Amino acid sequence: MSLGDRIRNSQLWRSIFRHPPPRDHRNRVLVVLTNLILHLHPVAIPKHAVRLSFTWCMGGITFFLFLVETITGVLLMFYYRPTLQWAYHDMLALRDVVSFGGVLRNMHRWGAHAMVIAVWLHMLRVFLTGSYKPPREFNWVVGVALLVLTLLLSFTGYLLPWDQLSIWAVTVGSNMARAAPIIGSDSRFVLLGARSVGEEALNRFYVLHCVAIPLAAGFLMALHFWRIRKDGGISGPL
Amino acid sequence: MSEDRGDKPAAAPPQPAGPDAKRRGLLATMFGSWLGLGFTAFGAAHGLWAAAAARFMMPNVLAEPPNRFKVGFPGDYPPDRVETKFKERYGVWVVHGAYRGRRQIYALRSVCTHLGCITMWQAGEQRFKCPCHGSGFYSDGINFEGPAPRPLERYAIRLADEGQLEVDISRTFQEELGQWSDPASFVAV
Numbered sequence: 001m002s003l004g005d006r007i008r009n010s011q012l013w014r015s016i017f018r019h020p021p022p023r024d025h026r027n028r029v030l031v032v033l034t035n036l037i038l039h040l041h042p043v044a045i046p047k048h049a050v051r052l053s054f055t056w057c058m059g060g061i062t063f064f065l066f067l068v069e070t071i072t073g074v075l076l077m078f079y080y081r082p083t084l085q086w087a088y089h090d091m092l093a094l095r096d097v098v099s100f101g102g103v104l105r106n107m108h109r110w111g112a113h114a115m116v117i118a119v120w121l122h123m124l125r126v127f128l129t130g131s132y133k134p135p136r137e138f139n140w141v142v143g144v145a146l147l148v149l150t151l152l153l154s155f156t157g158y159l160l161p162w163d164q165l166s167i168w169a170v171t172v173g174s175n176m177a178r179a180a181p182i183i184g185s186d187s188r189f190v191l192l193g194a195r196s197v198g199e200e201a202l203n204r205f206y207v208l209h210c211v212a213i214p215l216a217a218g219f220l221m222a223l224h225f226w227r228i229r230k231d232g233g234i235s236g237p238l
Numbered sequence: 239m240s241e242d243r244g245d246k247p248a249a250a251p252p253q254p255a256g257p258d259a260k261r262r263g264l265l266a267t268m269f270g271s272w273l274g275l276g277f278t279a280f281g282a283a284h285g286l287w288a289a290a291a292a293r294f295m296m297p298n299v300l301a302e303p304p305n306r307f308k309v310g311f312p313g314d315y316p317p318d319r320v321e322t323k324f325k326e327r328y329g330v331w332v333v334h335g336a337y338r339g340r341r342q343i344y345a346l347r348s349v350c351t352h353l354g355c356i357t358m359w360q361a362g363e364q365r366f367k368c369p370c371h372g373s374g375f376y377s378d379g380i381n382f383e384g385p386a387p388r389p390l391e392r393y394a395i396r397l398a399d400e401g402q403l404e405v406d407i408s409r410t411f412q413e414e415l416g417q418w419s420d421p422a423s424f425v426a427v
Contacts, residue, residue: 099298100294
């Protein structure tokens, strides 16, 4: 018995992977169906529907960028304290003295820019190919909510370096919230937790950026991907 | 290592599987096809990123106080003086006391040798007292009551060039190991 067979026959391996190696058609299907990561993708897709010239892969790229932002963001959180005393200094320290800190910070920043661009292109592609039409109209609505959350992630992350650009950008942005009818000044007050941009706003934006919005976006993404399957699979060229 | 296996399409007639099925070498699997090459590059990139992330987690700059610091001149310490002003920042008492009949200035680590709480100097009773479980130590650091199993530890202390005492908290000396006779653990007066 070869080493590979011994590993594949061990109790440890068989407790994780329930099926024999994917050497025939049935087991290839089973491997995809019973694996958490692989089952996100359908077992079979029409070849013409995944042509790059048709999908641009922009939805996939957006999801990939979200994963990049999550991983780099969690790492940045190890060195960042959202307080008046430390926020700006921790950002400078990440740039100047932490090993690989500059790489991670720039990946996070440029990844955020790229994610906004990718999500717009994804929306444009879905519009141009008519993929928003019935039965997919609800998934378009979910996608619009995800677009808004992506923009809010960028907006809340903008404050965290706590330099002049951040503070005045969020001052302007929250004044725009105040321009809304009836609830305008209340929504600004809730957003900032104070009458002007200060430590309370920094803490609120930090929690929104690192916890609240990513959780909401994660839930809506699961719904978005699930609805693709339930609405008849990926839309193909007519 | 025959060429007739491995890259056949799914519809090929089934091959007899079994312990004598031919295997490809590891290197052929890793570099022998575009798919293998892709996964090899994928794995290598992940390995590099994991190493970079591990290095990222090690800080290069610490906000802690330095290991060596000056605590004044020997003349600032009259006999039986227990200086408490360095405890807050450095966790150190600088004491002019006696050990085995010799007058010395030494730096005691303020951490209790029982379970690591921070002891307090009680000037009225001339003892270090641990608030957690009641261990007590004389001003020379020797334990005499409570559960502490051994005396407080000393840090390295020396006379710096300009005549000030300098404590180095990167080295410790334990009485029960006989290390308090090391001249680096005290300054004779």
